[in-house]
Amino acid sequence: MKYILVLILMIGFNFADDDYGYKAYSKNGVKPVDNELYQNECSACHFAYQPGLLTSKSWDKVMTNLDNHFGTDASVLDEDYNLIYKYIMENSAEKAMDYKRSRRIASSMSYISTTVDAITKTPYIIKKxxxxxxxxxxxxxxxxxxxxxxxxxxxxxxxxxxxxxxxxxxxxxxx
Ligand code: HEC
Ligand code: HEC
Known part of the structure; x- marks a missing residue:
């Protein structure tokens, strides 16, 4: 009986808030960039966007088109590419759900069926x-x-x- 009560309380808490069970250990913002190679290679034309601002599906789209990157060529050396790709994938929005903004961005992707190639094309960022x-x-x-x-x-x-x-x-x- 005690357990059932706890369960009901938990469900009540979770559905009352769109953060579900994550709220208890939520961190603000997105995880800061902590990879020197990424920081150096991807900050020449704009600041190095935190990997937690996009889901891995979207990052894959960005990374497979670096030679045709929003009208410029942003290609990197092959050996750097693999390390950067790995870093981004391991830290993409859906892998950093303990950060509030990553969680919101990742969750908002369920509203669209296409894979976007920009943070500014994600439903959450558009709405905000x-x-x-x-x-x-x-x-x-x-x-x-x-x-x-x-x-x-x-x-x-x-x-x-x-x-x-x-x-x-x-x-x-x-x-
Ligand atoms: C040669 C310049 C240049 C380099 C180097 C570069 N970018 Fe970009 N990037 C751009 C331009 C230009 C845009 C488009 C900005 C705009 O919307 O006008 C852009 C946009 C982006 C966007 C989308 C931003 C949005 O609108 O949400 C992402 C993500 C991105 N770059 C990731 C990267 C990554 C990852 C790297 C490193 C591998 C990188 N960029 C290196 C020029 C560059
Ligand atoms: C022209 C200025 C401007 C630019 C450029 C801009 N933002 Fe914002 N951003 C705002 C304002 C203003 C708000 C507050 C909207 C509100 O809550 O009413 C906001 C809200 C946000 C929020 C939600 C914050 C909160 O507390 O609710 C996030 C996350 C965010 N922006 C991320 C980004 C990212 C990532 C980029 C670049 C890809 C970006 N913004 C570019 C002005 C800007």
Whole structure:
């Protein structure tokens, strides 16, 4: 009888929150980049996106098209490729569900049937940014939503808290 009560309480707790059982050991943001090779090879044109911002399926799509990478060539040496690929795969969103934002991004993928090749094409990230006036995103100081560090002052540390957001020519975001 005691066990049944505990079970009912647990189910009640879990369904009351979209984080399910993860909440108890939840970490904020995404896991910071902790691989020097990845950091060096993938930060020449934009900051090194944390692997926890995309699922492995999407990362595979990005990594198999590096020679045709959003209009540029981002290929790396073969030996580096394998190490980078392995690092990204082992740390992709669905493997880092103890981090809140990775969990949200991974969960949101169930809303679409296609495999996207960008963080900015994931349902969770689209939804989180749909209230920002397009002119603030397109402006010269930002260029596009891909440029996370332009607004998220602590993005390089894997932190995307609302209190740390500062949009150029606008300032702090309060909603
Ligand atoms: C030669 C420059 C260059 C290098 C090097 C480069 N990228 Fe990119 N990357 C780009 C450009 C340009 C975009 C598109 C930005 C935009 O949307 O205008 C992009 C976009 C991305 C995106 C999608 C961002 C979004 O919109 O959500 C991912 C993911 C990404 N790069 C991963 C990588 C990885 C992993 C590496 C290292 C293997 C890498 N990039 C190296 C130029 C580069
Ligand atoms: C033009 C500025 C801008 C850019 C560029 C931008 N963001 Fe944001 N982001 C925001 C704002 C503003 C919010 C807050 C939206 C809200 O909750 O009302 C937000 C919310 C978020 C959240 C949710 C935070 C929370 O506490 O709910 C995450 C995660 C996030 N952004 C990640 C990213 C990533 C990853 C990128 C790059 C691929 C990015 N953002 C690019 C402005 C930006």
């Amino acid at each position: 940014h749909d209230e920002i006036p397009p002119r603030l995103i397109k402006q010269e100081e930002v260029k596009g939503l891909f440029n996370c560090t332009a607004c998220h002052t602590q993005a390089k540390k894997g932190s995307y808290k609302e209190s740390e957001i500062k949009i150029p020519n606008y300032g702090r975001w309060d909603d």
